[in-house]
Amino acid sequence: MTLAxxxxxxxxxxxxxxxxxxxxxxxxxxxxxxxxxxxxGCRVVRGDFRGYGETTYASAPHAAAGAAVxxxxxxxxxxxxxxxxxxxxxxxxxxxxxxxxxxxxALRAPERVTGLALLCPGTLPGAPESAELTAFEERExxxxxxxxxxxxxxxxxxxxxxxxxDPTTLAAVAAMQLNAYEVQLASADEYSAAGDFDVAALxxxxxxxxxxxGAHDLVDFRTAAxxxxxxxxxARHRELSWAGHLPSLERPAEVTGLLVDFLDAVTxx
Numbered sequence: 001m002t003l004a005x006x007x008x009x010x011x012x013x014x015x016x017x018x019x020x021x022x023x024x025x026x027x028x029x030x031x032x033x034x035x036x037x038x039x040x041g042c043r044v045v046r047g048d049f050r051g052y053g054e055t056t057y058a059s060a061p062h063a064a065a066g067a068a069v070x071x072x073x074x075x076x077x078x079x080x081x082x083x084x085x086x087x088x089x090x091x092x093x094x095x096x097x098x099x100x101x102x103x104x105x106a107l108r109a110p111e112r113v114t115g116l117a118l119l120c121p122g123t124l125p126g127a128p129e130s131a132e133l134t135a136f137e138e139r140e141x142x143x144x145x146x147x148x149x150x151x152x153x154x155x156x157x158x159x160x161x162x163x164x165x166d167p168t169t170l171a172a173v174a175a176m177q178l179n180a181y182e183v184q185l186a187s188a189d190e191y192s193a194a195g196d197f198d199v200a201a202l203x204x205x206x207x208x209x210x211x212x213x214g215a216h217d218l219v220d221f222r223t224a225a226x227x228x229x230x231x232x233x234x235a236r237h238r239e240l241s242w243a244g245h246l247p248s249l250e251r252p253a254e255v256t257g258l259l260v261d262f263l264d265a266v267t268x269x
Contacts, residue, residue, distance in 0.1 A: 002084045003047035003077055004054035009038040015267055016090035016114075018082060019046035020098030022246060024160050025176040026053030029095065032252035033259065040260050045090075047081050049074050049097075050191070052180045057187045070191045075104040082112065091115035091266055093259060095248060096160075096221070097122040097193075103228065104197050106205045115266040116209040116232070117259055120217055120245045123224045125196045133220050144181060153178035162216040162244025169249050202231035209235035210262045212255075214243030221245055 006027065017037055019030045027046040037044045048055040050072045057072070078101065082090060091114050094102035099121030106113045123129070136159050143152035157165075157173040165173075184191075209232045213225035222239075229237035238258070240247055248255040 003081050005045055005047035005081060007045045007085050008034060009043035011043065013041055013043040015042040015263060016087045017042045017044045018078065018090045018092050019044060020078065020092060020094035020101055022096035022098055023052065024096065024156050025173060026179065028176060029249055033248060033256050036256045036260065040263065042263065045081060045085050045087065050077065051184045056183060057191050070189055072191050072193050074101050074193060075108055078105055079109055079112065089114050091117065091263060093117040094121065095119040096245060100195060103202065104195055107197050107201055110205060113207055115207050117262050118209065118228060119212045119248055120214055120221045121224050121228050123220050124199050124227055127224065130218060130220050133218050149178055149181045152181065160245040162214055162242065162250050164242055164250050173249065199231060203233060205232055206234055208266050211235050211237045212247060213239045214245055214247055215239055215241045216244045218245065
């Protein structure tokens with residue numbers, strides 16, 4: 001199975017980029033970054049994880065033998081997408097869960113990764129969960145079970161966007177989250193994501209890395225960013241004083257500039 005995706009940029013570019021979305025969103029979250037990265041000479045692919053955007057769960061999920069639920073291996077799906085579009089190596093840019101998946105790919109296939117840009121990466125394996133995040137998840141599940149998908153999607157947008165997000169951005173994130181609920185609820189089977197890995201092994205990931213956190217984000221993700229930056233030997237951590245959990249949507253131009261600068265630095269090595 002190949003994830004639903006967009007591929008743009010010169011086919012002969014040596015600056016390959018893979019964009020990995022947050023699970024609050026889908027690949028549309030990169031609408032502002034895609035043309036700017038292409039203009040910077042990058043060849044860029046962005047895909048929808050299974051159960052998000054235009055990718056359903058339906059086609060041959062990676063399932064553990066005898067498992068009670070099907071286990072979707074997002075890292076394997078991204079590597080297969082890179083194969084399908086002819087990207088032997090790339091810089092991985094991931095938001096939230098996409099950032100955590102980027103770390104898993106870097107551990108599993110280090111020869112495929114030339115750099116990592118992690119925007120408010122998802123919590124690392126074994127991390128405790130804050131009361132605030134637990135309360136959000138419980139309320140989200142309650143709303144979905146009651147069938148109030150619109151309010152659940154709006155709750156997600158309010159929770160994960162920072163104070164600078166305007167009504168258009170809030171509506172866009174809510175629409176992507178609503179689509180994810182609908183895609184996932186349409187499946188007759190239950191799925192969970194793979195993704196556990198040895199955090200200590202990140203010390204062996206030697207590629208350049210930019211780790212971004214948002215001062216208005218939940219403590220879980222601010223902690224994850226600090227842990228990832230500390231674990232990766234080639235990492236630089238930057239906290240954005242204005243940002244929530246989805247800075248690339250909150251201040252698109254500023255975050256695009258950070259990403260282009262990082263890509264320039266990686267390419268010049």
